[in-house]
Amino acid sequence: MTTTTPPYRSAWQAIDAPQAPEGDPAVEVRRSTAVRGQADIIVIIGAGVAALSLATLLNTRVIASAGFGSFVVVAYLAFLVLYGVLVSLQDNSRAVLDRLASVVVHSLALLALLALVFVVGFTFWRGREALPHLNFFITDMQRAGPLDPLSVGGILHAVIGTLIEISIALIITVPLGLACAVYLNEARGPLPRFVRTVVEAMTALPSVVAGLFILASWILALGFVRSGLAAALAISVMMLPIIIRASDVVIRLVPGSLREASLAMGAPRWRTAWHVVLPTARSGLTTAVLLGAARGIGETSPVLLTAGYGASVNFNFLSGPEVSLPLATFTFSQSPQPTMIARAFGAATVLLALVLVLFALARTLGGRPPGELSARAQQARGQQSQRDLARFMEREQARRMGANYAT
Numbered sequence: 001m002t003t004t005t006p007p008y009r010s011a012w013q014a015i016d017a018p019q020a021p022e023g024d025p026a027v028e029v030r031r032s033t034a035v036r037g038q039a040d041i042i043v044i045i046g047a048g049v050a051a052l053s054l055a056t057l058l059n060t061r062v063i064a065s066a067g068f069g070s071f072v073v074v075a076y077l078a079f080l081v082l083y084g085v086l087v088s089l090q091d092n093s094r095a096v097l098d099r100l101a102s103v104v105v106h107s108l109a110l111l112a113l114l115a116l117v118f119v120v121g122f123t124f125w126r127g128r129e130a131l132p133h134l135n136f137f138i139t140d141m142q143r144a145g146p147l148d149p150l151s152v153g154g155i156l157h158a159v160i161g162t163l164i165e166i167s168i169a170l171i172i173t174v175p176l177g178l179a180c181a182v183y184l185n186e187a188r189g190p191l192p193r194f195v196r197t198v199v200e201a202m203t204a205l206p207s208v209v210a211g212l213f214i215l216a217s218w219i220l221a222l223g224f225v226r227s228g229l230a231a232a233l234a235i236s237v238m239m240l241p242i243i244i245r246a247s248d249v250v251i252r253l254v255p256g257s258l259r260e261a262s263l264a265m266g267a268p269r270w271r272t273a274w275h276v277v278l279p280t281a282r283s284g285l286t287t288a289v290l291l292g293a294a295r296g297i298g299e300t301s302p303v304l305l306t307a308g309y310g311a312s313v314n315f316n317f318l319s320g321p322e323v324s325l326p327l328a329t330f331t332f333s334q335s336p337q338p339t340m341i342a343r344a345f346g347a348a349t350v351l352l353a354l355v356l357v358l359f360a361l362a363r364t365l366g367g368r369p370p371g372e373l374s375a376r377a378q379q380a381r382g383q384q385s386q387r388d389l390a391r392f393m394e395r396e397q398a399r400r401m402g403a404n405y406a407t
Contacts, residue, residue, distance in 0.1 A: 043086045051079035076107070120356075123348050130346030142312040146337045155347045157313040158328035161228060162297060162351075164317050165307075165324055168232035169239055169296050174289055177243030181288075182273050184244075185251045196248070202241035210237035211302035219306065226308045228322030234302030243292035250284030251277060290362040294355050300326035325351040 055075035063070070080100060087099045129150060130136050136154040144153025180199070184192050214234040218224050254277050262272040278285065303324045309331055310321030323331075325347055332344035 039090075044083065047079050047083035047086055050082050051075045054078045054082075080104075120352060123345060123352055126342070126345035127349030129342040131349060136343070136346055140311060140313050144311075146335050146340050148339065150339055150342060153343070155325065155328055155343070155350065157310065158323050158325045158347060159350070160313055160315070161307075161322045162324040164228050164315070165232045165235055165303070165322060166293055166297055168229060168317065169235040170289070170293060172232070172236045173239045173243055173292060177240055177288070177292070178247055178278070178285060180244045181247035181251055182277065184248050185277075186269055186273055199241050199244045199248075203245055205238070205241070207238055207299050208301040208305070210234050211305035213237065214302065215305045225319050226306060226321065227319050228307055228314070228317030231303045231307035231322055231324070232317070234306045235296040235299055238299055238302065239292040239296040242295050243288050246288030246291055247281075247285055250281045250288060253284070254280045287362040290358050294358040294362070297324075297358070298326055298351065298355060300324075300330050303327045304330070325354075 052075055055071050055078055058074055059071050080103065083103060084096050084100055087096050091099075133150050133154075135151060137159075138156055139152075139154040140157035141153045141155075142157075180195070184196050184199075211234045214230055214237065218230050218233060219226060224230060258276050258280060259272055262276045263269070267275070303322075304327055307323065307327070308321035309323050309327060311323075314320045314322055329344050329347040329351065332340045332347060335341070
């Protein structure tokens, strides 16, 4: 009796069989896509040491007048060449290109990380002179001059101005941004596409243009004075496209089956958007709002053009100058006095810490995908389900008692 080998069995046997040498064109040698092993690490270290040695030799013997920048460029190019040569000794050309591309991508990421660490570290290091003074956080600059020491004056007026302006801007932009994002996803026709194009173009709008727009329309044309409200309007122009764009992307991630289920049960579109879409994308929408707030907090030119600069605390956002932390940093840095420069770096440190906190919150709250509840929300949902079950059981028991009484 003749038996036939199943096709899947022959396929698996072909895969598990020993591979032919690389020169044999009949069988392709499989390349492992696992993480880098010990041999790869040795190759990278060896290429790096050789590149540093070659760059040092060239900078000291051949081009002795070269600086540190040329040394880094020569060492990096030499590392790429030597690394490619070492990898080619054991892999084919496709693997060499893949490893070189991986090195370039990782080096660019490392360069961006180093630049970020340098900016943050340098700002915190220069701000160490002003931050230890308590008065720097609880007083303003009304009684402090350029020649006064750091024990006099502070940034309280800038902190309060920033909080007032960003609060007004959030009150304006959050409902408008979320409503526009829902409109872009729920409406059909040419108008939503045109609005989406305008929003994408506004994300690259220079901040000085937003300040000039509010200056021309709100202050010069309508006759209102420079105030914190005018600055909040200018900041809102910058925040609105960020919130709309980020919310639009998050709402797109909501599964269409949820909308279809709600519409199939007879709910109108507005109720579906309010009770299904927005609660599902709650964490992502919170992230969008925080990203917009982080963008608005760091704006300087709109506040400078619309609010002006003041040295004292101003709680009246309808009139009078309302300074913010970026504007205070800019103003302090214009002075040649060392104490004012130290105050500028101290204000920049506080602003940078505030922005980093907002981005950390955005990263934390945006880590959950749309529809995934937190532990507290899951507990609340479970308690609500238990209450609903108890109510249903009481209703069923009452129905049965009524049926028994009727019989």
